[in-house]
Amino acid sequence: MADVVRFASMGTRVELHRFGAGDDDALTAAQRAIEAVDDALTIHRPSATTALNERLMAGQGAAIDDALLFDALVAIEELHALTLGLFDPAADRRFGPAGWSGIAFDRNTARIEVSQSVALDFGGFGKGFALDRACAVLRAKGVVSACLSAGESSIAVVGEHPLGGGWPFAIAHPLRPDEILVELELTDESVSISSTVGAGTNAPERAAMIRPTDASIVSAPRCTVAVDRLGAHAEAMSTALLVANEDRVERLLNGDWTRRFLFDFPRGAAIPINQPG
Amino acid sequence: MTDNDFDLSRRSFIDRVLMATAGAGMAAAAPWASAAALAAPVAKGDRVRLGVIGTGDRGRGLIQNIAKTRNCTVAAICDNFELHLAKGRALVDASTRAFTDHRAMLDAGGLDAVVIATPLDLHKLQSFDAFDAGLHVWCEKAMARTIDDCGAMVKRSQDSGKVLQIGHQRMFKPTYLNAVRRAKEGEIGSLTQIRASWHRQSSWRRPVPAGATDRQINWRLYRDSSAGLMTELATHQIQVSNLFFDAVPTRVMGSGSICFWKDGREVYDHVALIYEYAGGRKLIYTSLLNNARYGCEEQIQGSKGTIEPELGRIYKELPPKELALLRMQADVASGKKRAVPIGGATWFAELPVTTPGEPLGWGEYDETMLQFEGFGEAVRTGKPLPGLLSQAYYASVASLLGEQAMDSGQILAWPTSLVAI
Numbered sequence: 001m002a003d004v005v006r007f008a009s010m011g012t013r014v015e016l017h018r019f020g021a022g023d024d025d026a027l028t029a030a031q032r033a034i035e036a037v038d039d040a041l042t043i044h045r046p047s048a049t050t051a052l053n054e055r056l057m058a059g060q061g062a063a064i065d066d067a068l069l070f071d072a073l074v075a076i077e078e079l080h081a082l083t084l085g086l087f088d089p090a091a092d093r094r095f096g097p098a099g100w101s102g103i104a105f106d107r108n109t110a111r112i113e114v115s116q117s118v119a120l121d122f123g124g125f126g127k128g129f130a131l132d133r134a135c136a137v138l139r140a141k142g143v144v145s146a147c148l149s150a151g152e153s154s155i156a157v158v159g160e161h162p163l164g165g166g167w168p169f170a171i172a173h174p175l176r177p178d179e180i181l182v183e184l185e186l187t188d189e190s191v192s193i194s195s196t197v198g199a200g201t202n203a204p205e206r207a208a209m210i211r212p213t214d215a216s217i218v219s220a221p222r223c224t225v226a227v228d229r230l231g232a233h234a235e236a237m238s239t240a241l242l243v244a245n246e247d248r249v250e251r252l253l254n255g256d257w258t259r260r261f262l263f264d265f266p267r268g269a270a271i272p273i274n275q276p277g
Numbered sequence: 278m279t280d281n282d283f284d285l286s287r288r289s290f291i292d293r294v295l296m297a298t299a300g301a302g303m304a305a306a307a308p309w310a311s312a313a314a315l316a317a318p319v320a321k322g323d324r325v326r327l328g329v330i331g332t333g334d335r336g337r338g339l340i341q342n343i344a345k346t347r348n349c350t351v352a353a354i355c356d357n358f359e360l361h362l363a364k365g366r367a368l369v370d371a372s373t374r375a376f377t378d379h380r381a382m383l384d385a386g387g388l389d390a391v392v393i394a395t396p397l398d399l400h401k402l403q404s405f406d407a408f409d410a411g412l413h414v415w416c417e418k419a420m421a422r423t424i425d426d427c428g429a430m431v432k433r434s435q436d437s438g439k440v441l442q443i444g445h446q447r448m449f450k451p452t453y454l455n456a457v458r459r460a461k462e463g464e465i466g467s468l469t470q471i472r473a474s475w476h477r478q479s480s481w482r483r484p485v486p487a488g489a490t491d492r493q494i495n496w497r498l499y500r501d502s503s504a505g506l507m508t509e510l511a512t513h514q515i516q517v518s519n520l521f522f523d524a525v526p527t528r529v530m531g532s533g534s535i536c537f538w539k540d541g542r543e544v545y546d547h548v549a550l551i552y553e554y555a556g557g558r559k560l561i562y563t564s565l566l567n568n569a570r571y572g573c574e575e576q577i578q579g580s581k582g583t584i585e586p587e588l589g590r591i592y593k594e595l596p597p598k599e600l601a602l603l604r605m606q607a608d609v610a611s612g613k614k615r616a617v618p619i620g621g622a623t624w625f626a627e628l629p630v631t632t633p634g635e636p637l638g639w640g641e642y643d644e645t646m647l648q649f650e651g652f653g654e655a656v657r658t659g660k661p662l663p664g665l666l667s668q669a670y671y672a673s674v675a676s677l678l679g680e681q682a683m684d685s686g687q688i689l690a691w692p693t694s695l696v697a698i
Contacts, residue, residue: 002606002609002610004602017602017606019609147602149602149619152619152620153619153620161609161614162609163609163612163614164614167617168614168615168617169616169618169619170616170617170618170619171619171620172618172619180616180618181620183616191619193619193620223620225620
């Protein structure tokens, strides 16, 4: 049996493909899990995150009552450290370079305190985090083979490919879509692709990538790919690699040449080629 | 700008008009433009002598453009408001005669043609008087206050054997002509819709100086002298729509309201209309006076792209993306395992595409000058620029028909009793 659901969430198009075993309502339940994350983490309509941001932007602390938001903050705290501070959902040009380091999150009391105005924007992390929760739901519903996509830059797979072995993916060159940057096989893993160039980078709702160290906009033409057991981790790593300088790139790649990739492009080639002219 | 600079930019402008109008398709679509561009310069003493009726803001702008031409000269000016007449005098030689009554100007003789830049309701009377005096007429758009009066002006021009030319500067603008050429060559595919707007953040109400009346200065706001947004702004863009569709509308529906500027004006400050063309094509038009976010633009929408001539840009439609995950489903069903292509930036919801497009180019020159060189040539030869009057006539009729549709709340068909040109 193979079935699929497609819906809009997390500001993009989400597809959930299930193959073989699993409860009939597995995909519906996975969709609900993703939508719940969207409801909690979105900053584009009223949510637990926008309520929190109102207080943070006023320089005030807040209790975290929403369980999903709390879990997300726990994950972010870990990922901020894991990425040497380069994954930073509080990086914001309006407030300078303080970012997440200006936030004190106490998971024991579920409170967040700030030393100055900040605001959270979960961006790609939210997609990975949502896919993780959807994968957990699918597994709980007996699904052994599934592929989940959030906008095709965030992919998660459950189990093996329905024909056996890993799920094969070919990451397209962002400037020359007919060329392949790298091919990967995933099993019970997630992949995140981040890019400063290529299709969609000028889309109206796409926020500029901010370098947390100085709150500057990252404009160098670069594409990064990160694979991890967890989608949230993959998203944080691909984002960190995108903004990292040479020294930190080395440390982030950490010799893992099969699961983390960074592609720098000459500036002259950094013209999106899918536009006319 | 030195004379030499002006000669170079003028030559460049004319070359662009000729390039934009080259080819059999464009010769049929915009024959007036190349005819005007090929107008021969004439010696100063042989220039077409124009009498300008109306020296308000627009009339004075026209005087300045006429001064740039190589075949026309302002021989007289006329305005019944002394302040405007004084400002007009400041733009012409001291020897240029000035009048407060257009009939006196016509009676004084020494003219080949008149230029009418007065309130809309005066166009018919003043053009009739000029034709009766044996003169040719260049008249600001829109043509007249009613559809019947527009037809009467065309008929009087035909009966008198004199040229009637209406001011639609976009018909001489290289950016527009180039856009039409590229559309006709199929670059943006089949044209099915034009979205046009002229949005301003302005009351449109001018201060009334001493010695003038409100209706004299703010004639655009009152029904007896204007159809407001329709005749002052929409008529330009309806003409553009007719030009790109190479047709006139089949019918029009619309809604108008005095929605924001409730200051005693009689004309709508918000209009929204749909003009239908044969084959289901549409012009969707809005104009308003309290929000300038979207400004003045025509979006020429085809199956392969979009042209926005005011911005001077052409955009190609992006090819539909192959649904990689859908292919994966089919692969699995057929027992095939191959890499699923993914990547690039995240797919976004169907929000406006913001790719920058490419420039149409050639928009930096004032095309009003070319209108007058074309008019001067028409007067000298006694032959109207080909195709021009019908474009203006149909645009004026369409704008006034739109007004009627909004007033009546009815869908109105294109009139069948128009004067043949």
